[in-house]
Amino acid sequence: xxxxxxxxxxxxxxxxxxxxxxxxxxxxxxxxxxxxxxxxxxxxxxxxxxxxxxxxxxxxxxxxxxxxxxxxxxxxxxxxxxxxxxxxxxxxxxxxxxxxxxxxxxxxxxxxxxxxxxxxxxxxxxxxxxxxxxxxxxxxxxxxxxxxxxxxxxxxxxxxxxxxxxxxxxxxxxxxxxxxxxxxxxxxxxxxxxxxxxxxxxxxxxxxxxxxxxxxxxxxxxxx
Numbered sequence: 001x002x003x004x005x006x007x008x009x010x011x012x013x014x015x016x017x018x019x020x021x022x023x024x025x026x027x028x029x030x031x032x033x034x035x036x037x038x039x040x041x042x043x044x045x046x047x048x049x050x051x052x053x054x055x056x057x058x059x060x061x062x063x064x065x066x067x068x069x070x071x072x073x074x075x076x077x078x079x080x081x082x083x084x085x086x087x088x089x090x091x092x093x094x095x096x097x098x099x100x101x102x103x104x105x106x107x108x109x110x111x112x113x114x115x116x117x118x119x120x121x122x123x124x125x126x127x128x129x130x131x132x133x134x135x136x137x138x139x140x141x142x143x144x145x146x147x148x149x150x151x152x153x154x155x156x157x158x159x160x161x162x163x164x165x166x167x168x169x170x171x172x173x174x175x176x177x178x179x180x181x182x183x184x185x186x187x188x189x190x191x192x193x194x195x196x197x198x199x200x201x202x203x204x205x206x207x208x209x210x211x212x213x214x215x216x217x218x219x220x221x222x223x224x
Contacts, residue, residue: 036102039091042066046087049073055224056118057083060107061125065089069203080213082224088114094129095145096137108144121223122152127159127176131168135175142179155220156180160190163201188219
């Protein structure tokens with residue numbers, strides 16, 4: 001999701017960008033270069049934080065996964081998941097290829113770069129940034145995602161009713177339910193979860209990151 005501003009956390013930008021995957025570096029040339037570079041740096045910083053032990057869970061998501069708006073990335077919701085958790089979050093990204101202003105940083109386009117031979121479960125979180133995309137665009141991106149994650153166990157976590165986009169993402173939630181069912185993946189609808197938001201009415205508070213993470217953890221636990 002865009003908005004809310006990126007919180008710099010004392011890591012030198014050059015050091016962070018040194019470990020940014022190729023897709024992040026490319027994305028920084030589109031849209032607002034400063035904002036996209038900041039999102040790429042935030043993505044790399046979140047990717048460097050690996051938590052937990054046990055079978056590997058990979059989270060592919062948007063700014064909620066990247067921890068945008070938090071002062072401590074340890075408070076971001078994926079840290080509540082079981083197993084050894086890696087996160088590939090990029091602010092503004094979504095299921096559709098054109099969800100982001102930073103170029104194609106869609107879930108499908110990033111998946112191949114972040115999967116490893118040890119990935120046991122993939123949790124895909126998002127949909128809020130697809131609020132203004134057509135059903136056909138979302139379905140096309142989802143089809144690309146199913147191809148990229150073929151052979152992996154996948155749980156899809158849909159968009160919550162963030163106040164700034166609640167009316168628009170209800171449609172997205174319904175569509176993702178159908179698409180996930182067609183792919184044989186479990187779908188977790190977060191639309192009706194009562195969550196608290198920052199003043200931008202789009203990103204979660206620290207407390208709600210914990211609540212969101214705990215509910216997702218309960219849903220994915222049988223798959224770990």
